[in-house]
Amino acid sequence: MAEPKKIIIDTDPGIDDAMAIFVALQSPEVDVMGLTTIYGNVYTTLATRNALHLLEIAGRTDIPVAEGSHVTITKGTKLRIADFVHGADGLGNQNFPPPAGKPIEQSAAAFLIEQAKLYPGEVTVVGLGPLTNIALAIELDPEFSKNIGQIVLLGGAFAVNGNVNPAAEANIFGDPEAADIVFTSGVDILAVGINVTHQVVLTDANREKLAQSNGKFAQYLCKILEVYFSYHCDAYNTKGVYLHDPTALLAAVNPSLITYTEGVVRVQTSGITRGLTLFYNKQKR
Numbered sequence: 157m158a159e160p161k162k163i164i165i166d167t168d169p170g171i172d173d174a175m176a177i178f179v180a181l182q183s184p185e186v187d188v189m190g191l192t193t194i195y196g197n198v199y200t201t202l203a204t205r206n207a208l209h210l211l212e213i214a215g216r217t218d219i220p221v222a223e224g225s226h227v228t229i230t231k232g233t234k235l236r237i238a239d240f241v242h243g244a245d246g247l248g249n250q251n252f253p254p255p256a257g258k259p260i261e262q263s264a265a266a267f268l269i270e271q272a273k274l275y276p277g278e279v280t281v282v283g284l285g286p287l288t289n290i291a292l293a294i295e296l297d298p299e300f301s302k303n304i305g306q307i308v309l310l311g312g313a314f315a316v317n318g319n320v321n322p323a324a325e326a327n328i329f330g331d332p333e334a335a336d337i338v339f340t341s342g343v344d345i346l347a348v349g350i351n352v353t354h355q356v357v358l359t360d361a362n363r364e365k366l367a368q369s370n371g372k373f374a375q376y377l378c379k380i381l382e383v384y385f386s387y388h389c390d391a392y393n394t395k396g397v398y399l400h401d402p403t404a405l406l407a408a409v410n411p412s413l414i415t416y417t418e419g420v421v422r423v424q425t426s427g428i429t430r431g432l433t434l435f436y437n438k439q440k441r
């Protein structure tokens with residue numbers, strides 16, 4: 157087999173983030189170099205705590221966690237936190253004990269910059285939350301865009317309605333200015349929007365099967381999924397949940413699972429369509 161792909165997961169755990177992190181840790185195709193944290197599903201401090209906790213659950217405390225930004229790229233502090241989707245603790249209101257581990261001293265952006273410099277062209281960042289940390293890395297280090305191999309991100313609603321409002325998907329809405337910096341950076345980006353992830357559903361029957369499994373993460377995931385299922389039932393009237401973050405993670409593990417359209421993206425940063433992802437298909441001449 158080819159050498160595993162080096163990935164750093166930028167994450168706001170988050171129930172579907174937890175699933176994605178476990179998928180990554182179970183995939184020999186990728187080598188998880190670190191987790192960087194961001195606000196979104198929870199505030200950044202809690203995201204760091206949850207990232208450390210998930211690595212302890214997985215028995216992978218060898219993987220470093222670098223804490224990310226507490227504010228948007230424009231220093232905004234009025235964050236939209238999706239605790240109504242993931243529970244107050246971000247992990248299905250399970251009251252897990254605090255993790256023993258601590259984040260590293262480096263900030264998320266500094267860690268991203270360092271790893272990209274250490275392995276030029278080899279590191280893939282998988283962005284599962286608002287794109288503040290990645291935009292900060294781009295702004296802080298003019299070489300970062302060249303050094304980073306690829307960015308795979310869960311974000312955007314391409315030619316469909318958003319999930320925050322008709323225009324915007326949650327991760328892009330969380331920091332539209334940062335998202336526009338990322339999309340215009342010239343980095344090779346693979347964006348998985350909710351136009352894709354709304355086609356990837358974990359059904360009630362799937363969860364039943366998971367409950368029967370004695371796989372390493374099955375029981376844990378069944379527990380935390382309870383709250384995620386009840387949110388989807390309330391919001392979408394479905395007995396199933398969207399696998400947003402796991403789908404994006406799988407796109408990094410095995411890009412051939414999904415088909416893509418090539419083009420460029422800009423993000424609307426003002427007005428009622430703030431957070432809208434506008435896609436221009438490169439095929440048009």
Ligand SMILES: O=c1[nH]cnc2c1ncn2[C@@H]1O[C@H](CO)[C@@H](O)[C@H]1O
Nearest residue numbers: 172238241319320325326327400401
């Ligand atoms: O309605 C919603 N509002 C805010 N966040 C949401 C909603 N639905 C899902 N997510 C969360 O945002 C990302 C996908 O956009 C996922 O992390 C998902 O868990």
